[in-house]
Amino acid sequence: MKKLLKLEHFSELIKDGDKLLVGGFGLSGTPLSLIDEIATSGKKNLTVVSNNLGEKGKGLGKLLVSGNLKKAIGSYFTTNGDAVNAWSKGELEIELVPQGTLAEAIRCGGAGIGGFYTKTAVGTKLAEGKHKMTFDDGDYILEKAIKGDVALIKALKADTLGNLIYDQTGRNFNPVMATAAKLVIAEVDEIVEAGEIKPEEIVTPHLFVDYVVVTKYVKEGGRYVEPATTN
Amino acid sequence: MSQQQRIKIARRIAEEFEDNQIINLGVGIPTLIPDYIEGKDVYLHSENGLLGMGPTPEEEFVNMDLISASKKPVSVETGASIFDSSDSFLMIRGGHVDVAVLGTLQVDETGEVANWAVPGQNILGVGGAMDLVAGAKKIIIATMHTSKDGTPKLLKKLTFPSSGVRKVDMIVTEHAVFEFKDEKMFLIEVLSDITLEELKEITPASYELSTKKLIRV
Secondary structure, three states: OHHHEEHHHHHHHHOOOEEEOOOOEEEEEOOOOHHHHHHHOOOEOOOOOOOOOOOEOOOOOHHHHHEEEEEEEOOEEOOHHHHHHHHOOOOOOEEEOOOHHHHHHHHHHHOOOOOOEOOOOOOOOHOOHHHHHEEOOEEEEEEEEEOEEEEEEEEEEOOOOOEOOOOOHHHHHHHOOOOOOOEEEEEEEEOOOOOOHHHHHHEEHHOOOEEEEEEOOEEEEEEEOHHOOOO | OOOHHHHHHHHHHHHHHOOOOEEEEEOOOHHHHHHEEEEEEEEEOOOOOOEEEEEEHHHHHHOOEEEEEOEOOOOEEEEEEOOOHHHHHHHHHHOOOOOEOOOOOEHHHOEEEEEEOOOOOOOOOOOOOOHHHHHHEEEEEEEEOOOOOOOOOOOOOOOOOOOOOOOOEEEEOEEEEEEOOOOEEEEEEEOOOHHHHHHHHHHOOOOOOOOOOOEEE
16 A cells, blocks of 8 residues: 555654644544654654644643644643643743634635635634724634645544545544645554445545554544553 | 522523524533423534534443534434534534524623633633634523622623624523623513512623513523
């Protein structure tokens, strides 16, 4: 399989200062193995675009501990105490974006659209400095598209071409992120032969996906755990 | 006591729902509402990408990739659908969600809401609050009448940062139900044994008594 990548070679594809789009809503639909590789890679000054920064010490939360991050762009960081602390100490820049604006900005980034006008956040602190336009039904603000150097996404299954399907609400930001970066790497539970996933069931067509990595995590009791901790 | 009051608010809001509505429930009191939607066919929308959200599953069926916006395990109802975050917020922003029930920090007498940030504290989370305020067809606020220390939440003017220029449609507290029409606030129901004078004292926002007969439940 052409696109198959070994986990240990993954971090060679990341450069210091890269902007990473990382799928997930909390820890759901998060590429946990890829994040673990970054945590031990020594990469510096990364910007992460993700709805949250995982949880304290879990998922993207690990990168706060290992010191890889310069900046986080997303909608909700309050629940990760490490993110709040790093920001308070000036060790982490945070750009807060309403969740729907974040999703749409990434969608535009992948769709060749430079920006869009939205009514979300009009009249709030998050609209400060943004261009305002009045349309037929009211005021809108301009939001710029978001693109990444590398997208790290989590899918349930890939076929040997790189077509992807997702597990339930683990889909979240992953399909849009798969469209909006120069390099797209999908972590999956399983790889099947092309043709095994029906065309009408494929959510992310293979043209978006550069590499597929098989996760080192296993799902037990509905939660991903590291095999080492499960015996 | 407090939990009983929260349940009273949840029950009263559930009465507002109509068959076939698409409903988005925020965190806090709104999460209690599903237990009180009796005999109505409504569809719960969760902003992380689910329409047709069902109750908490038995432990053996928990899948942490099937969760609510509060990141708790859920189940799916018959006919549920799953979509990505951009489609989910298209539904919210584009006016395809009939009712959003939101918690709040403050509401002013015109119906403007502040429900994401407190001045002087770190402002590091907004989530989907502003998208819901901007886009849901009807917004119902579920809140205790005052904060825990007795500070009023229903004010003449917001002192906390606004969540958007769009005004809410209704507020339900443990004491009263208010409706907004043309940026004016009307008391339409009293839900406790509070007197109208006492209600006025804990409600700095100016409101009128509804021209409809005021209901005391």
